[in-house]
Amino acid sequence: MTEQRKSADTRPPAFDPQDEKSVLLSFLNYQRTSIAAKAHGAPEPWARTAGVPSGTSLLGLIKHLTAAEGIWFEWSFAGAEVELADLDMKVGGDESAGQILADYAAAVARANTVIEAAPDLSAPAARGMGPDREQHTLRWILAHMIGETARHAGHADILREELDGSTGR
Numbered sequence: 001m002t003e004q005r006k007s008a009d010t011r012p013p014a015f016d017p018q019d020e021k022s023v024l025l026s027f028l029n030y031q032r033t034s035i036a037a038k039a040h041g042a043p044e045p046w047a048r049t050a051g052v053p054s055g056t057s058l059l060g061l062i063k064h065l066t067a068a069e070g071i072w073f074e075w076s077f078a079g080a081e082v083e084l085a086d087l088d089m090k091v092g093g094d095e096s097a098g099q100i101l102a103d104y105a106a107a108v109a110r111a112n113t114v115i116e117a118a119p120d121l122s123a124p125a126a127r128g129m130g131p132d133r134e135q136h137t138l139r140w141i142l143a144h145m146i147g148e149t150a151r152h153a154g155h156a157d158i159l160r161e162e163l164d165g166s167t168g169r
Helices: 020-039 058-077 097-117 138-164
Strands: none
Touching (some): 058 138
């Protein structure tokens, strides 16, 4: 049986009822940190190995979220001319865990710059998304990315526990 390990950092997101953007960003950053923590220290062959029949792996989840950060915050909301990454969860043999995590951290930093610069959560995105090309507000995008990241952090929890018994945030 694999020895179970728990993460010591289980602090909840910060709460400031006076600033909605800070609350939303705090929850998103909490989820971002949670999923990245699941991949840190995972043995690399395991971290890239699918844990379920659909092909989902720890590093694949991180790659997917890296692409989502760029698409939603940089390309859609800010209207930046950035190369759109594929949202699939395939990890190439030449991609290291360290590079995938560094790419995620960089995407998060760029997204946070966009979020922090936005004066109004109700402002529409520069580019529409989806079949109707709807121009979502920053508020909607933040709520969407909180849900998306939390969903995949839950997947990562299960994958990591299956890999080596690690549990907790």
